[in-house]
Every structure is written in C-alpha cells, then in structure tokens.
Amino acid sequence: MIDTGIGIAPEHLAQVFERFWRASAARSYHSGGSGLGLVIAMTIAQNHGGEITLTSQLGIGSCFTVHLPLS
Ligand SMILES: Nc1ncnc2c1ncn2[C@@H]1O[C@H](COP(=O)(O)OP(=O)(O)OP(=O)(O)O)[C@@H](O)[C@H]1O
Ligand SMILES: [Mg+2]
Numbered sequence: 564m565i566d567t568g569i570g571i572a573p574e575h576l577a578q579v580f581e582r583f584w585r586a587s588a589a590r591s592y593h594s595g596g597s598g599l600g601l602v603i604a605m606t607i608a609q610n611h612g613g614e615i616t617l618t619s620q621l622g623i624g625s626c627f628t629v630h631l632p633l634s
Contacts, residue, residue, distance in 0.1 A: 565626045571619040579617065580605050604629075 571579060571586070578584045583598040605615050612632045619625035 564628075565624060567624040570621040570623050571617070571625055572621055576617055576619065580615070 575586065579586075580601050582602045585596060585598040601615075608615050608629055608631065613630045616628045616630065617625065
C-alpha cells in the first residue's frame with residue numbers, strides 16, 4: 564500500500580512496528596491512534612509465515628508491502 568503522507572524518518576522505520584509507538588505529536592500524521600495497527604498487521608503476516616516491509620521518504624510518502632508465502 565502506497566500513500567503520499569508525511570513519510571517516516573529512517574530512524575523510525577523499525578519503531579512504527581512496535582506496540583504503542585507513535586511519532587511525536589508535532590509530526591503525528593493524525594491524532595487518536597493507539598499505536599497498535601501496524602504491530603497487529605505485522606503479527607498477522609508473521610503468523611502466516613510472511614512479513615511486512617516498509618520504505619518511506621519524509622514529506623513524500625510511505626510504501627507498506629505485505630509478503631505472504633504461496634504455500
Ligand atoms: N502511513 C504512515 N505514514 C506516516 N507515519 C505513519 C504511517 N503509519 C504509521 N505511522 C506512524 O507510526 C505510528 C504507529 O502506527 P500504527 O498504525 O501502529 O498506530 P496508529 O496509527 O497510531 O494507531 P492505530 O492503532 O489506530 O493504527 C503512527 O502513530 C505514526 O506516527
Ligand atoms: Mg494506524
């Protein structure tokens with residue numbers, strides 16, 4: 564999934580998959596999130612033998628890719 568949002572800093576690419584982690588309020592792309600969405604998505608992917616990878620550029624956008632094995 565690709566977005567054209569605020570992007571994620573390189574040093575935060577791993578942290579977005581930690582439970583309850585959210586970017587600082589000043590740079591948060593929205594308010595009211597719990598910081599659980601991505602860790603839940605990653606856990607589901609891993610439980611099926613897959614993973615989610617992420618590339619992002621600040622101010623340009625982010626690309627989340629879900630990898631799942633065929634068998
Ligand atoms: N597409 C994105 N673009 C920029 N930052 C993002 C994006 N997705 C997540 N983040 C950052 O990573 C943090 C964690 O994301 P995550 O989806 O796990 O939780 P959330 O969106 O805060 O809450 P929710 O549990 O409702 O999904 C977000 O708070 C935000 O700072
Ligand atoms: Mg979310």
